[in-house]
């Protein structure tokens with residue numbers, strides 16, 4: 001957690017220094033000023049540009065210069081008769097000195113089924129859902145929202161140490177989970193508790209983990225939100241970004257060797273794609289033909305880093321093709337589109353023994369976590385726009401209502417029941433005893449090595465010396 005805080009502070013500090021520098025430049029150059037952009041070009045800053053607009057202008061210029069140098073691919077299929085036999089197939093020759101363009105003229109399409117008003121787009125091709133599944137998806141999206149709101153409040157009240165919400169990403173969580181079977185193995189990042197909820201993790205189990213009590217499967221050794229369940233085929237969340245990706249590929253490969261009718265599914269953010277583990281996993285999966293579905297939640301931000309500073313490619317979807325992986329871009333706030341895309345991806349992964357990449361476009365509506373204040377680096381307008389105009393839950397609700405499958409009464413009953421259930425779960429979790437101190441040192445080694453024994457001895461001595469600095473509710 002400390003690392004997350006330090007990092008976001010550093011970025012803000014860096015931004016402030018840059019803005020300060022620009023202010024000095026505009027002041028000292030009077031009516032319009034000349035400065036040097038990040039790409040080394042001279043940029044003239046008009047006098048009417050305010051401080052905040054300057055930052056936008058600065059990044060705009062960076063993109064302009066990249067665009068100016070862009071070279072578009074023309075129809076050059078080479079000389080069909082002149083070719084090189086090369087591993088992987090024939091490569092035709094060309095006498096044109098041409099580099100492949102760094103980006104296509106048009107961005108890759110985004111698959112969607114529901115329009116902004118929750119109406120099915122005429123002619124759209126999607127996986128049909130039964131009334132039962134459709135209503136279950138909606139109820140779970142609402143449950144996830146309420147759970148997030150209450151746990152977030154519990155953290156603000158100091159009852160739990162940390163929390164992180166999934167607000168804005170309910171459709172990706174729930175609809176992708178609904179398109180899978182329990183035999184599929186999940187390797188999550190940390191913003192996918194809805195997948196676990198869909199699989200049957202109870203609100204009490206969520207509360208036990210967040211409170212780190214004796215009933216938590218991790219025995220209170222992890223920060224809140226690091227859920228995991230053996231029973232539900234859901235690997236425990238690990239804070240270290242990207243580690244789950246190669247693990248998922250390994251698991252997928254073993255499922256294939258065992259001829260199982262299942263795949264591995266791994267979730268990650270846009271920020272996660274900058275990790276070496278992402279690239280290693282993609283290549284490994286392609287080469288080993290592992291039945292794994294990679295689901296990238298491209299939510300625009302990695303703590304305070306916007307995607308414009310994360311990559312220069314057309315998002316994440318294009319990276320699939322570079323590795324030889326079939327890929328799709330989907331509207332992550334469209335429940336039916338996510339459901340259909342993941343359903344199809346799963347089918348292909350298992351029946352054709354191949355990895356599939358799904359890039360879901362969405363937005364992280366909440367702060368990164370309770371250790372973050374995102375208004376320091378993004379505008380309230382941007383957040384409000386996604387919260388109000390693009391809410392995946394409201395959009396999907398319109399669809400289930402239009403189908404005649406959901407009413408205001410259903411909504412009122414659901415909200416009241418879920419609220420009660422969560423408050424009850426929190427009260428119970430708070431009262432359950434904490435795991436004993438000893439549990440900190442168990443479950444890794446059959447017999448603990450000397451350095452662990454030494455650490456345990458030191459800890460016990462320190463607790464004896466400074467009892468007030470240690471929680472009284474942890475049995476020593």
Ligand SMILES: Cc1ncc(C[n+]2csc(CCOP(=O)(O)OP(=O)(O)O)c2C)c(N)n1
Pocket residue numbers: 003004007191239240241242268269270271272273297299301302303364368
């Ligand atoms: C290897 C590693 N580097 C850095 C961090 C600090 N960190 C925690 S979350 C995060 C941002 C991840 O962003 P993204 O993958 O887009 O997921 P999101 O939070 O947007 O869902 C970072 C940099 C970490 N936990 N692990």
Ligand SMILES: [Mg+2]
Pocket residue numbers: 269270271297298299300301302303364
């Ligand atoms: Mg992100």
